[in-house]
Amino acid sequence: MPEVVKEGAQNKALPSHAKVVIIGGGVVGCSILFHLAKFGWKDAVLLERDELTSGSSWHAAGQIHTISSDPNISRLQSYTIGLYKEIEELSGHSVGLHMTGGFYLASNKTWHDYLKRERSKARYMGLHQEWISPKELAERHPLIDPKHYYAALWDDQDGDLDPSGTTYAFAKAARTFGAQYFTHTPATKTEQRADGTWDVTTPKGVINAEHVVNCGGLWAREVGHMGGLNLPVQPMEHHYLITEKIDEIANFGSRLPCGIDYEANIYFRQEREGMLLGTYEPVGVPWKVGGTPWDFGHELLQPNLDHIADRLELGFERIPALANAGIKDAINGPFTFGPDGNPMIGPVPGMTNYWCAVGVMAGFCQGGGVGLTMAEWMIDGEPSIDVWAMDVARFGKWATPDWGTVKSTENYERRFVMTFPNETLPKGRKQQTTALYDRLVAKGGRMGQAFGLEHVLWFADGPEDAHEEPTFERNRSHEYVAAECAAVREGVGGIEVANFAKHVIKGSGARAWLNKTMAGFIPKPGRMTLTPMLTEKGRLYGDLTVACLGEEHFMLFGSGAMQDAHSRFFAKTLPEGVTHANETESWHGIALSGPKSRTLLSRITREDVSAEGMAFRDCRQTFVGDVPVVLNRISFSGELGYEIYCRPQYLIRLAEAIEEAGADLGYRWYGNRALMSLRLEKGWGAWGLEFRPDFNAVEAGMDVFINWKKDFVGKAATEAARDQGVARKLVTLVIDTEIDVTLDEAVMVDGEAVGYITSGGYAHHVGKSMAMAYVAAEYAGAGTEFDVEILGEMKRAEVQGVPVYDANGANMRA
Numbered sequence: 001m002p003e004v005v006k007e008g009a010q011n012k013a014l015p016s017h018a019k020v021v022i023i024g025g026g027v028v029g030c031s032i033l034f035h036l037a038k039f040g041w042k043d044a045v046l047l048e049r050d051e052l053t054s055g056s057s058w059h060a061a062g063q064i065h066t067i068s069s070d071p072n073i074s075r076l077q078s079y080t081i082g083l084y085k086e087i088e089e090l091s092g093h094s095v096g097l098h099m100t101g102g103f104y105l106a107s108n109k110t111w112h113d114y115l116k117r118e119r120s121k122a123r124y125m126g127l128h129q130e131w132i133s134p135k136e137l138a139e140r141h142p143l144i145d146p147k148h149y150y151a152a153l154w155d156d157q158d159g160d161l162d163p164s165g166t167t168y169a170f171a172k173a174a175r176t177f178g179a180q181y182f183t184h185t186p187a188t189k190t191e192q193r194a195d196g197t198w199d200v201t202t203p204k205g206v207i208n209a210e211h212v213v214n215c216g217g218l219w220a221r222e223v224g225h226m227g228g229l230n231l232p233v234q235p236m237e238h239h240y241l242i243t244e245k246i247d248e249i250a251n252f253g254s255r256l257p258c259g260i261d262y263e264a265n266i267y268f269r270q271e272r273e274g275m276l277l278g279t280y281e282p283v284g285v286p287w288k289v290g291g292t293p294w295d296f297g298h299e300l301l302q303p304n305l306d307h308i309a310d311r312l313e314l315g316f317e318r319i320p321a322l323a324n325a326g327i328k329d330a331i332n333g334p335f336t337f338g339p340d341g342n343p344m345i346g347p348v349p350g351m352t353n354y355w356c357a358v359g360v361m362a363g364f365c366q367g368g369g370v371g372l373t374m375a376e377w378m379i380d381g382e383p384s385i386d387v388w389a390m391d392v393a394r395f396g397k398w399a400t401p402d403w404g405t406v407k408s409t410e411n412y413e414r415r416f417v418m419t420f421p422n423e424t425l426p427k428g429r430k431q432q433t434t435a436l437y438d439r440l441v442a443k444g445g446r447m448g449q450a451f452g453l454e455h456v457l458w459f460a461d462g463p464e465d466a467h468e469e470p471t472f473e474r475n476r477s478h479e480y481v482a483a484e485c486a487a488v489r490e491g492v493g494g495i496e497v498a499n500f501a502k503h504v505i506k507g508s509g510a511r512a513w514l515n516k517t518m519a520g521f522i523p524k525p526g527r528m529t530l531t532p533m534l535t536e537k538g539r540l541y542g543d544l545t546v547a548c549l550g551e552e553h554f555m556l557f558g559s560g561a562m563q564d565a566h567s568r569f570f571a572k573t574l575p576e577g578v579t580h581a582n583e584t585e586s587w588h589g590i591a592l593s594g595p596k597s598r599t600l601l602s603r604i605t606r607e608d609v610s611a612e613g614m615a616f617r618d619c620r621q622t623f624v625g626d627v628p629v630v631l632n633r634i635s636f637s638g639e640l641g642y643e644i645y646c647r648p649q650y651l652i653r654l655a656e657a658i659e660e661a662g663a664d665l666g667y668r669w670y671g672n673r674a675l676m677s678l679r680l681e682k683g684w685g686a687w688g689l690e691f692r693p694d695f696n697a698v699e700a701g702m703d704v705f706i707n708w709k710k711d712f713v714g715k716a717a718t719e720a721a722r723d724q725g726v727a728r729k730l731v732t733l734v735i736d737t738e739i740d741v742t743l744d745e746a747v748m749v750d751g752e753a754v755g756y757i758t759s760g761g762y763a764h765h766v767g768k769s770m771a772m773a774y775v776a777a778e779y780a781g782a783g784t785e786f787d788v789e790i791l792g793e794m795k796r797a798e799v800q801g802v803p804v805y806d807a808n809g810a811n812m813r814a
């Protein structure tokens with residue numbers, strides 16, 4: 001087990017003011033302190049209630065690797081590992097780094113397919129991953145029995161380190177830039193003053209700080225409570241074993257590589273002359289559900305080897321020398337997980353100058369990247385890459401502490417368990433539902449969950465039929481989705497729109513503020529526009545539909561998942577006299593799409609919805625199906641369509657009216673998978689996939705919606721991108737393949753990655769496999785051909801010049 005480096009408190013007195021106070025001296029807090037000081041915020045102070053590393057950091061296994069489900073997290077993991085030499089040199093404190101390289105081992109086809117996908121991602125991310133043969137595997141690690149494995153992926157950047165030394169190295173390196181840390185100095189209270197600054201109380205005095213950062217690790221929940229915040233994170237028990245000396249290791253001559261065996265659910269590395277073996281057992285044990293005691297110190301938990309016996313057995317089978325080795329130490333220590341396994345970082349929505357970096361479950365792989373991102377965000381106002389996968393704003397108030405415990409436990413258990421692209425995870429479901437939930441489930445709706453809200457993915461023939469068979473290939477929903485797409489293209493279909501965000505902006509200054517905040521045109525009363533919303537640096541931060549319901553009354557529709565992130569963004573600049581309300585939960589509704597949608601609508605409203613009476617992009621407050629609604633003539637399916645928003649209590653009435661009026665028109669419900677297929681054949685990007693802060697409006701083709709004649713946030717950067725040209729562009733592809741893309745596949749020319757896939761699937765109406773991708777600008781022209789790597793095979797793809805369905809939009813505007 002790594003040794004704990006002890007160091008007494010600094011002698012300096014606690015300052016009365018600081019630019020920022022970081023609460024918690026684990027690896028995460030210390031990395032943030034280092035990055036803030038390095039980038040210029042030297043007046044940064046870290047408070048640690050005990051010695052540094054007094055949470056989970058001191059007893060980590062210290063294994064480091066780059067693979068993550070999210071490419072940007074992988075990038076930041078690669079950055080983290082690259083940083084260790086720097087902090088060691090700056091601090092003069094050893095991090096005990098061993099860059100041994102490591103294997104990812106696949107013992108069945110599923111995991112082999114998974115690794116093929118990872119290998120494809122690594123191509124465009126510039127990570128050094130390569131396949132190695134079973135023979136090489138055994139040569140590099142003679143203790144492994146290669147007969148169990150289909151394939152091994154090797155990564156140069158994997159290895160291990162001393163967790164305690166690393167935490168100290170971050171803290172001491174921070175000090176070289178002028179930052180300070182105080183041990184034995186617990187924060188006992190965080191109170192906000194009227195001017196937005198924070199008073200952080202400790203037994204040694206109060207520090208007034210502009211910003212406060214919760215890096216409480218095992219105590220993240222308790223530190224959150226001090227500021228009135230309930231974080232859905234949960235410490236989990238976790239075991240690893242360290243063996244006695246193993247002669248083969250002692251005699252090997254060099255340090256053995258580390259590794260992960262997914263199916264066996266084990267990770268392993270050399271520790272001195274023995275091995276360290278850890279596992280994420282299938283039934284996770286949440287630790288201290290009610291709260292972490294303040295007197296928990298440098299302690300470990302009672303090991304329960306029976307609980308992990310089946311995993312150990314698999315480990316002993318695959319690394320036979322372990323079976324005969326004595327166990328020197330059995331470690332059971334707690335560490336904190338978030339609901340989806342990724343960190344929760346950034347400015348907390350609804351609070352001012354309150355930040356958190358919690359739920360970092362792989363602090364030694366991710367701590368550096370978290371520190372970098374937090375420092376960029378605090379100092380520059382935005383991170384340099386899209387960190388949505390880590391943004392605290394992806395969990396709203398619906399993510400309650402109980403829900404957090406359930407999901408964090410599920411995530412712990414699934415740490416090395418495959419989640420397929422068509423798989424929806426079972427726990428923490430029905431956290432939020434609409435009034436139509438039971439009705440749609442009874443019709444065979446297979447539900448997914450987004451921002452805690454259930455929505456239909458596709459409709460089976462009935463509830464018993466509504467199940468998935470997880471796969472990387474076309475799944476059993478394929479034919480059902482085809483029928484839904486046909487109904488929309490040929491007749492009329494309806495889909496719930498509760499999961500779109502609705503923001504209401506009101507006031508005499510609303511138009512002026514919107515004009516500055518949105519890059520596009522702000523509509524006149526009764527009209528709607530689509531507009532990009534950009535950051536100061538010109539990155540995409542939203543694609544919003546703005547409806548003008550009155551000169552001082554606007555309703556904005558956007559990504560449901562981004563509703564808190566957008567609220568946070570608006571709050572930064574909202575002036576006196578303009579109000580913003582996130583009314584997402586107060587507006588549910590149904591979108592009608594298809595050539596017969598006007599006929600259906602005209603039967604249930606007195607409003608003139610003829611082509612002349614209600615033109616494309618018109619909006620109004622009226623009555624449909626007997627209930628008060630906001631009615632928008634717009635559609636994401638590319639057909640003639642209407643979005644009908646009502647208050648939740650009217651939703652059943654509206655649905656009944658639609659079903660009755662549409663019966664003879666062949667009305668049917670459709671789900672999100674059909675919608676995504678329909679938008680693909682129109683070549684329309686979606687938020688979180690094609691549109692996100694990694695890209696600017698010119699790269700994304702969103703510049704066509706910009707009003708260049710006005711001043712708007714991000715204008716200078718966007719003009720520069722327009723005038724100087726961009727290095728990559730968003731394109732739509734048709735691919736010659738039987739297995740559709742999902743996400744993140746490499747786009748290749750002559751063996752070189754020139755881009756990557758952002759989304760795709762089967763476009764049912766046109767009968768083609770399609771995708772969207774960002775590619776180097778020279779490959780973005782219509783008709784350009786290249787390869788897309790799907791499950792390890794190169795498939796021919798061609799760039800489309802115009803949408804493959806209804807190229808000029810005549811159907812939608814009919």
Ligand SMILES: Cc1cc2nc3c(=O)[nH]c(=O)nc-3n(C[C@H](O)[C@H](O)[C@H](O)COP(=O)(O)OP(=O)(O)OC[C@H]3O[C@@H](n4cnc5c(N)ncnc54)[C@H](O)[C@@H]3O)c2cc1C
Nearest residue numbers: 024026028049054055056057061062063187217218363364
């Ligand atoms: C058994 C085990 C094995 C692991 N193996 C690995 C691995 O191989 N690789 C890897 O990357 N990660 C591993 N981890 C995870 C890793 O340890 C964590 O991700 C990391 O320690 C999280 O760091 P942190 O700074 O967020 O939290 P913590 O380490 O918990 O630090 C929080 C700190 O905040 C302090 N604090 C709390 N409240 C206050 C307050 N009010 N005032 C002042 N100070 C306060 C605490 O005393 C503590 O020092 C492992 C964890 C365990 C338990």
